[in-house]
Amino acid sequence: MGKRFSTLGGIIVVALGLFALIEPDTLMSGSLGSLDVNQQEVRVEMRDGIHLAADLYLPAAEGPFPTLVRKSPYTRERRSEAAELFATNGYAVLVVSQRGRFGSEGVFHQSRNEGWLEHPDGYDTIEWAARQSWSNGEIGTYGISSDAQWQLSTAPTRPPHLRAMFASYAAHHRIGGRMERGVHTSAGPTWHHNNDAMPRPLRTPEDYNSWLSDWERTRLPFIASFLHPEIVEQFVHNAYDDYWKEIDPATRYSDMDVPIYHESGWYDRYVRWSFQNFNRISREGRSQKTRQSQKVIMGPWVHGGDIPPETETVRFGPAAKIDRLDLQLRWFDFWLKGIETGIMDEPAVRVYLMGADRWLEGDTWPLPGTEYIPYYLRAGTEDPTGSLNDGRLLKQPPDSETPDEYLHDPYNPIPTIGGHGGFGRMWTMGPQDHRPAESRILTFTTDVLEEDLEVVGEIKTRFFASSSAPDTDFVLTLTDVYPNGYSALLRQNVIRGRYRLSQEEESLLEPDQVYEFSFSLDAIANLFKAGHRIRISIASSSFPSYLPNPGTAGPMHLVTHAVTARNRIYHDSRYPSSIELPIR
Numbered sequence: 001m002g003k004r005f006s007t008l009g010g011i012i013v014v015a016l017g018l019f020a021l022i023e024p025d026t027l028m029s030g031s032l033g034s035l036d037v038n039q040q041e042v043r044v045e046m047r048d049g050i051h052l053a054a055d056l057y058l059p060a061a062e063g064p065f066p067t068l069v070r071k072s073p074y075t076r077e078r079r080s081e082a083a084e085l086f087a088t089n090g091y092a093v094l095v096v097s098q099r100g101r102f103g104s105e106g107v108f109h110q111s112r113n114e115g116w117l118e119h120p121d122g123y124d125t126i127e128w129a130a131r132q133s134w135s136n137g138e139i140g141t142y143g144i145s146s147d148a149q150w151q152l153s154t155a156p157t158r159p160p161h162l163r164a165m166f167a168s169y170a171a172h173h174r175i176g177g178r179m180e181r182g183v184h185t186s187a188g189p190t191w192h193h194n195n196d197a198m199p200r201p202l203r204t205p206e207d208y209n210s211w212l213s214d215w216e217r218t219r220l221p222f223i224a225s226f227l228h229p230e231i232v233e234q235f236v237h238n239a240y241d242d243y244w245k246e247i248d249p250a251t252r253y254s255d256m257d258v259p260i261y262h263e264s265g266w267y268d269r270y271v272r273w274s275f276q277n278f279n280r281i282s283r284e285g286r287s288q289k290t291r292q293s294q295k296v297i298m299g300p301w302v303h304g305g306d307i308p309p310e311t312e313t314v315r316f317g318p319a320a321k322i323d324r325l326d327l328q329l330r331w332f333d334f335w336l337k338g339i340e341t342g343i344m345d346e347p348a349v350r351v352y353l354m355g356a357d358r359w360l361e362g363d364t365w366p367l368p369g370t371e372y373i374p375y376y377l378r379a380g381t382e383d384p385t386g387s388l389n390d391g392r393l394l395k396q397p398p399d400s401e402t403p404d405e406y407l408h409d410p411y412n413p414i415p416t417i418g419g420h421g422g423f424g425r426m427w428t429m430g431p432q433d434h435r436p437a438e439s440r441i442l443t444f445t446t447d448v449l450e451e452d453l454e455v456v457g458e459i460k461t462r463f464f465a466s467s468s469a470p471d472t473d474f475v476l477t478l479t480d481v482y483p484n485g486y487s488a489l490l491r492q493n494v495i496r497g498r499y500r501l502s503q504e505e506e507s508l509l510e511p512d513q514v515y516e517f518s519f520s521l522d523a524i525a526n527l528f529k530a531g532h533r534i535r536i537s538i539a540s541s542s543f544p545s546y547l548p549n550p551g552t553a554g555p556m557h558l559v560t561h562a563v564t565a566r567n568r569i570y571h572d573s574r575y576p577s578s579i580e581l582p583i584r
Contacts, residue, residue: 054095059088069126092129114149122154139336155260265303275523366458379402400573408567443536470551474539478536550563
């Protein structure tokens, strides 16, 4: 191996010039000015001797204190106002940088260092905090996005001193954003780039030998092999295989034994998984106490925020804004301090009804009183104007109709408009006008609604399609069409042809053969007002939200070129394509 290193060494050194690591931010220390809080740096030891860098916030009072823990791959100063607030309310707060990040020792691997594998750092961090003189051993955890994902991965390990979690905008690394039914999203590469974690470790001969072994094993294009090993692994493992299953908290719900408050937003990537986490822990959690102590809130918010993304046409009322920190304090005061805050007397489910500026509540999800009504995709006008077909969306099933056809050019994808905004907020978030994209795709629209229609729950789709390519994607988008024509995005999702039957095994398409596709667009809660219309649109790309399908039959991580696909959507008596709306 040493000989092979010397042969490639010059090439590697030159290639390293493409990448640069940014030094961690300088840490704060000492007093926080007028706040009645003391802050200091500490080192948190893991079972393998690795030390993690952390900031400790302590109330200026006599301890010990109930303790809140946040772990993060981001700079520890991020969202420090929450730590300060908790400390002023009588909590010790420990903000810890994950392994390999911002002064913490070890190698960063976001999806494998906080769960139940070789580095159960979440468990070790919680139990370390419980042993400190400033802690009374009553531990809670909180955080947003990656700061919440570690909580779901840690919960199955059941740290003895863990009492409660508040997980905001959390999901599994695959299903929550980086992969969607076999489709790679821009989330993984962008997240690693934005957080200065894209280059793989290349600091020692051992690092280079590891890289060379991986390059030989994966057979990636040479330059691609320099990417962070986690990104390489995720591109290789398109299917939901053992690589994903061994780090997926969804395989360990029955091991979870902790009350969790799940928070997310309608304009986030993680809507489906927040409801899934709530539902399945409520059914499968280890104890009755845990099963009865799950809560979920879903507001009209984007990823990580509790302020709705308004536009000139789409407005949200005062009910759309909540005080997250106050909600968290009520949650932790009950579970860590034993204070009757009334939070456990509230319904387990709270969802914001967009278009009505009010909250809906219940003890289960879906909410009771929901009926699924099918709306069928129907033929449109002969001379379409707003889209390729100007199709209709009707309750009456079709009889004899000609399929709609379009071309998917992976080199000229349909642009992403609105929604969750991607990592780093690459495009404008929220209920943006989808019409610029609709001019190039298929649309199916209801007649003008004569009365308000309250749609609350999961949007189910069942459609029939064919492709000239052995693999293609289908991207479905649901919009609320205003009287002025504004097509406000509500929900968008995708399915890959080769994973139409299972996310675990591939099944390529036979050219021009008709196949059935059934999947969920995820949930919404929206009041379609009288005078509005409901629209479903169909394309085969939404870029950069989803990386384009090249349309070839080979492994995705080895693809070198793309082909144009001719795709058809069928809607007749033999192939009655439809969506099902959950109507209250």
